[in-house]
Amino acid sequence: MQRTEIETRMFPTEGAPAVRWRISDRLIPYEEAVATMEAEVAAIADGRADELVWLLEHPPLYTAGTSADAADLIDPDRFPVFSTGRGGEYTYHGPGQRVVYVMLDLKRRRQDVRAYVAALEEVIIRTLESMNVRGERREDRVGVWVRRPEKPRLADGTMAEDKIAALGIRLRRWVSFHGLSLNVDPDLSHFGGIVPCGISAYGVTSLVDLGLPVMMADVDIRFRDAFEDVFGPTANDR
Numbered sequence: 001m002q003r004t005e006i007e008t009r010m011f012p013t014e015g016a017p018a019v020r021w022r023i024s025d026r027l028i029p030y031e032e033a034v035a036t037m038e039a040e041v042a043a044i045a046d047g048r049a050d051e052l053v054w055l056l057e058h059p060p061l062y063t064a065g066t067s068a069d070a071a072d073l074i075d076p077d078r079f080p081v082f083s084t085g086r087g088g089e090y091t092y093h094g095p096g097q098r099v100v101y102v103m104l105d106l107k108r109r110r111q112d113v114r115a116y117v118a119a120l121e122e123v124i125i126r127t128l129e130s131m132n133v134r135g136e137r138r139e140d141r142v143g144v145w146v147r148r149p150e151k152p153r154l155a156d157g158t159m160a161e162d163k164i165a166a167l168g169i170r171l172r173r174w175v176s177f178h179g180l181s182l183n184v185d186p187d188l189s190h191f192g193g194i195v196p197c198g199i200s201a202y203g204v205t206s207l208v209d210l211g212l213p214v215m216m217a218d219v220d221i222r223f224r225d226a227f228e229d230v231f232g233p234t235a236n237d238r
Helices: 030-045 113-129 188-193 216-231
Strands: 019-027 052-057 061-064 081-083 090-093 097-103 136-138 141-147 161-172 175-183 234-236
Touching: 019 216, 030 052, 030 081, 030 097, 030 175, 052 216, 090 097, 090 188, 097 216, 113 136, 113 141, 113 161, 113 175, 113 216, 216 234
Parallel strands: 019 052, 019 234, 061 081
Antiparallel strands: 052 097, 061 090, 097 175, 136 141, 141 161, 161 175
């Protein structure tokens, strides 16, 4: 079964509390984010805390997932590089990119990793659709892609495509962490220090690069609506 055929709605069991929704306005250092996620995931798994979605931005940095190839780190001295336990390869995070760390207890939803990845992609696709951008899945590449007919075709004659959102997840005791990043208006030249997600044939884009001068706060509203369509109710974190 392809990811496009998977049922993506992953509502919690009846009576489960709403997902806490947290937005940080300052740039969050990567080490701080990981430490916070570790603590939150442990609390959620132990039943001491409700699920959490945390929206933030990082200072410029690169992260290496569990499948990262050292040859894909083209400029190791450009920004700090962090090894991380999430799946995937190298990716860039920085200002203008909305990073979303998703800490959900899949025991309350569906214990299906592939469906969870498809559900996260669905949230991104719905968010983009609300801004008249068509985001698409690719079975051989995780993430969300947009077609670029205005660009030269690839060497094999197929249409050029750019990645607009990346995914990388990890599960512990069936609680998810890490998550996704959506390019709103980052400095796209910063991706030049790596081979993003190990894929060199395609480019990287952002909402602003596509001609949409949107604000982060507007994207957040649309993202929350899409998240609730797929995963259920949220409530502002106190």
